[in-house]
Amino acid sequence: MNKSEQQSRREFIRNVSLVTGTSVVASSLPWMNALANENPDQTLSPSDKIRLGIIGFGSRGNLLLLHMKNIPSIEIVAVCDNYPPHFDRAKEMTNNKTKAFVDYRKLLEIKDIDAVVIATPLNEHAHITINALQAGKHVFCEKSMARIPEDCLAMVNTHRETGKILQIGHQRMFNPKYIKAMEFIRAGQLGNITQMRAFWHRNNDWRRPVPSPELEKKINWRLYKEFSCGLMTELASHQIQVANWALGEFPDKVMGAGSINYWKDGREVHDNVNLVYTYPCGTQLIYDSCTSNKHYGLEEQIMGPKGTMELEAGKMFSETPPPAPGILHLLNNIEQKVFDTIPLGGASWVPDSPSKNKGEYILNEDLEDDGTQLEMEAFAYSVKNNEIDPEHIRQTYYASIAALLGFMAIEEEKVITVPEELKIV
């Protein structure tokens, strides 16, 4: 990492602290203090560095590498992919300085690798994660956790048995905008949450180009049930996690319907899904995703008697109008011990219609990171200090379980209740 990259990373860290405030940094991003106090000129000795391997070098693996390159304490020492173009890219992106493997088991045999990042197709997450944890490696694994609920549970159990870190790639948990929003929600700014809606709408076939037909399932694994649950595991799990986090509960029931009503191109997973999740407190999350219209885009809407949050937009809307400006003027004068005229006396104020209520930004400034840089910073910090917030695994586990059970509810056309054997504490 050169000087100017170091400079921009330090600026980024300082901005996060400034924009989110010290309370957020202390409670939700504790490693930020440590990062902020790092000496930029200090050269880390090899023993201070985390030696890391990347397994899976598709688009997500590549993106994670770019983020990790900004982190001085991470040294990429090995890469692995069993698809030749990705294998070549992995070597190229690491300047041919790393060991490169086709079989992840060979990578796990390297004794001095501390941690691995797993960004493979969904159906491969579980066994690679479990093997890595058992080999004594800390693991960062992309979301969702696994293709079936039992595998998610096995991953959590192995993480707990081995005492090795298991972090799942739900980057919104590290996005300052979301963290700040949760702080406002906990402070009661929306009142008790009574309704949640989330959706992710796109208008494309969700396909990657396939060089030759026998590679279709390897490239477009998201479209086939053997590898993925499609929209549920690849998109919905992010937003279900946000809803769970906002409410502070995990859903115990789901009903849903879905179909392939537009992209009839041989895919097996739904091109549209529509679900209702019910939480123990009685609140519902209404979720839908489609791939044939993008007008409404992507959003999580959290509602309570006092207000609404739109988390993707980073906005908050109060049900109560702001106090009159003249009254604010008066309050200010009284505090300053000034006796002055109160500017009131117009015709009756009328509220804006809901469509004109522009709301307030949750953060005053937009940080360009969607949480991915910070989640990798957090992973590096967790590995170095061998500690992770136990809530992280519960949040990410239940997000995966909810996505998978949602898929089952659509497939089986019935209401699915979370079975006792899948519950964790």
Added chain:
Amino acid sequence: MKESLYHNHFAGMGTRFDLVLPDMDTVNGDEVFRQIKAETDRLEKKLSRFLPDSELTYINQHAAKNPVKVDQEWITILEACNNYYVSTYSCFDVTLQQNFEKDHYKLSGADNIVIDKNDATVRFANPGIKIDLSGFGKGYALDRVNDILRLHDVKNALVSFGESSILALGKHPHGNHWNVGVQHLFRPGENVFVFNLENNNMSTSGMLARNGKLRYRKTALINPVNGQPVEKIRTISVKSAKAIDAEVLSTALYVSPHNRKKKILSNFPESEAIEAVYINDEKVSIFVLK
């Protein structure tokens, strides 16, 4: 020691309500606020013609066909409306009659509301009318707020209902009274006139402007003589001991023909009124009507 200063606000009666209590701590302030909010909520459910399940909606739907049983408070309110109709020479009129041909409402004469005190009923003598208490409700509510504040022995308070209806009790903590300004329509924060208020009320009627631009509303004030919405850019502000007097008078004087204003005010010897006439977006002439 930090002086106590209580402030809270809520949305109600189609606008916003602000309460400022200079000598009040949060615990006691919250209790006063809660009672005030409960009372205004109750009144909105009773008096609003926009809520589908309000008492007024029921009256408006049924009183033309049959006498509608009402409570004592309704008798008091409707009698007051009829009295104001007389004392403002028909300029304060709570009845609306829809003119379907011209697609707007005209006023039909409050004497079409027939009150039977013995039976505690109300009926409409003219089948086409509806009651609209828009120019009455906030003033009536502010008088009830005043009752609640006095019950709690509050000596000093400033209460704003939509910034158009103000109740000022006692005095500003750093003055001998409250100075409440009539804001310039096109220059927010600037005052065209200042009322000294101490245990009295101020109400303004007129055009609503926001960010220096006029906002027109469907329920704009209607000239009772020609049935047309009042169009000239001006406001009327009235200071009175009772909030309901200020509210009714500001509405009545706003729609009144000029030659009737003095006559109306002679029936309210303790009230003061000013009219702000906008020559253009900057220049304003102030006329003291009394």
